[in-house]
Amino acid sequence: MKSITVFTPTYNRAYCLPILYESLLRQTDRDFEWLVIDDGSQDTTRELMQGWISDAKIDIKYHYKENGGMHTGHNAAYSLIETELNVCVDSDDFLPDNGIELMLSRWRKDGSDKYGGMIGLDEAVSGGIIGTQFPEGLKECTYGELGPRYGVFCDKKLVYRTEVVKRYDPYPVFPDERFVPLYFPYLVDADYKLLCYNDVFCIVDYQQDGSTVNIYAQYFRHPKGFSYSRKIEMRYIPFVKIKFKSAIHYVATSIISKNWNFLAESPKKIYTFLAIPFGIAAYFFLRMKRSKPKKLALPNPGS
Template sequence: MGKLLTVFTPTYNRAYCLERCYQSLLRQSNRNFIWMIIDDGSTDDTKQLVEKWIEEDLIEIKYVWQKNQGMHGAHNTAYKLIKTELNVCIDSDDYMSDDAVEKITDFWMRNGSNNVSGLIGLDADLNDNIIGTKMPENLKKSTLFNLYNKYGVTGDKKLIYRTELTRSFPYPLFDNEKYVGLAYKYYLLDTKFEMLLMNEVICYVEYLPDGSSKNMYKQYVNNPKGFAFYRKELMKLPFVGKKFKFKQAIHYVSSSFIQKNRAFIVESPERYLTVLAIPFGLILYLYITSLVLHK
């Protein structure tokens, strides 16, 4: 039987914490998976570390090095190369529960089909506390968008997708920028199918000081084209209301000011809402840029 799941890990100069992720994969009760490491241009000893693990030959590891493109560029590469039916991203500073692969495999074998995008599991912190809230126990399927915006679920969740679908909607790469919101792809996949819900902890999460989530304001200022693209795409979603679109328009205006794009109104998919959002977007622009400049 071929392997069902690829665990992929984008990494950039994270040799100091990657060992914990590796050890969690060695502890898996089900070894029917591939670990794919996408090294996004690391200059530390990540390559040497991974080569040592490959020589140990305890689990199947595929290592890919590329010039630095940012998290979304690493995801693009992974989705092009993954051959298994399912894939899940485990960040380099996170690790899997000891029975995560077994839970995913068993759940998918019982419930999976071509009529869903994949399944959603839980993240927990290092003290075994669920990140945010659990998913409704009586709810079997949902889109990711509805999970947060209709059912009131909070906190990061672990997304396991069908690989053939994740090849859709590749993330764009912008010159001199390294960030596009990953949810761009996830929300577009919501237009195709719902996802199965599995209230089981799959991943343990630690938000390190050099992680993207801890540096979001700086990311916002340094990647305005990527952020503007992301907000425009969210405004186009067919299942969102005016309130959601207006929030995206505010961020779109702010990012447009940062990149000095004078054509932002013409380029907006929601021109009227964008015009209304200008004063709020200006305030957001001033607030975020002042925070970054004074750090």
């Protein structure tokens, strides 16, 4: 069995998957398999994958499912992965040539059951590290500590022990919604720390059809998914400022979904009660902004 699974949730991305595939062919360490979770693509993704599987240049597994959104792709991946480690590489991203080698060499040197995994850096396809690097001397932390405690912001690449992520319940599925923000890092935070490295694990490129575009409209398309994620943040993030910010978002998205029982359902009722006027203001702000597309990186705690 290979040591690490690179898993890629994808939907109608046949046009950019070859870049990721070519980067996997260039890896200096081949101790990995590639798991592609096709979320109901209607383009040529299936034919593309079948061709690469037939070429047998790297180990590939292809799983097709009905369209359910990125979070359901993660659910499917975690149910299928068998390797010790796993890392999600989006269909519009790719690995540096030594990406797998860096991940595995770091883990073999420092990893143990004490840790849930490790965190590395993302680099922009145009060059330059995305966000800030880890402070010198920082060896371990939780994901939720990055911004508020260490001043480390923007996306980072998370590599998890598969045994760890399989312990948690899958992301929920809400009728007529296709998005739940990925909150698994906060669940892992409650049980483990992560090793931190100033190594580039992934090279990223945000596509105009991706989940990081027009975030304001997404609040209105998937309010229950956002509300659920904010409840997880309130429950598990230890920082007061972040809890309150999550409570504000929770109130706003509860209004959008017309869930008037939000206070009773909140895991942090005092925070939520105090956040109500700010949440109402946030709701009107989101209504105003949703028609103005804005490209954003997924939020990092404290940002």
